[in-house]
Amino acid sequence: MYQLLDPSRFVVFITGATSGFGAAAARRYVAAGGKVIATGRREDRLIALRDELGHDNCHIVPLDVRDRAAMEAAVAAIPAPFDAINIVLANAGLALGLQSAAEADLDDWQTMIDTNISGLVYTVRLLLPGMIARGGGHVVTLGSVAGEFAYPGGSVYAATKAFVKHFALAIRSDLQGKNVRVTDIQPGLTETEFSLVRFKGDEGKAAQPYSDTKAMSAEDIAESIFWATSLPEHVNVNKIQLMATTQAIGPFDIYREK
Template identity: 45%
Template structure:
């Protein structure tokens, strides 16, 4: 039976690109997200392999568990889980931060990753194999001005990834983490509340990473031989040296 990859946040950006890239490797794709119309578009466009869609919000632990429980028997042999769903809301100092923004980032980036992993792990453990790839960020390695809670959420992803690797080694399950720098996706539009001009300005003057770049790295990670675990990757555009050090052309 063809191997299965479970990709969260598959309706746009890195998640969508990853679904297409893993399909090239022969994985059947379980694509998840909150936007039904985008999931349907993905299913129509991705014709190389069978695609099964699940519409749910990773912040909702009951809906997450129900979605995974609803998988038909021939879709339950999940070999790869890509925890990609995540967000950034706002860019404010801690004293001016929005409590709603904080909740959104912690609920999606941290709790959502945990809810999905908790639901999917039993499907891997019964076969004593699997590979979890968590999408972190350079923000999980450095804290930058006005990044406070977003950086905290990605530091949590880093710690959870390390903890997962320790706890699951005896289960034969590999855990990897990909930490991108600046990637040009809808991410900044969400952070800046739909302000497209401000979002676009983030990527002006240099060549940012693209979603496809990250998808190809994820594909490389999960196609290593069974005895190899590429535990952690920090990937930056050439113009970026650190979270706040960026060389832009005038």
């Protein structure tokens, strides 16, 4: 039987920690004895999270991952002992809208690209050198089943998550010999604020994907992240793809002339 790594040695940098997977992961790691650097745009939520988890366990950095200069400054200014980062959870991301490609809002597309792709690569690139210098670590990216199974109205969102999947696989090869593991987490139907953000606060539309079904929770995904990072250092989980039991891959979309 595997001897799990001591979770108290974990120092975890989390983007998008103000809700959903990021906040759940922060709670999971601190509950296991780890320390967390929680980042996000909503400072009030970060303060509440730090108050909940304790100042000795949670250091907060209000920022937008799309802002490269802010990311660079934040990483450079992390105080000890939080600066001994050995897990990077590149979680910040979003979907906006569900219109067809010919009708979608270009600003929404750009926001998804800037957040899900640019924010991700800034996060990983800025934190990798420190982990390598300290002897190793673990990069966890937040993808989606949409990165493998496209759906109507999800064109750019799905494309950004396909980028995440391949980025994780590519840096896995780049990091050979550096003792840095890479795992892409690919959740399916999970009830968080995801749909509320996608539909810009429309609670009725946001509730529809979860109606009359049993979706996964943010805590379910956080547990899978924790498990992957808790395995012995010689074990790398390339990806974890999760779906609710009530969700499956749908039929092909076939257009039929009338």
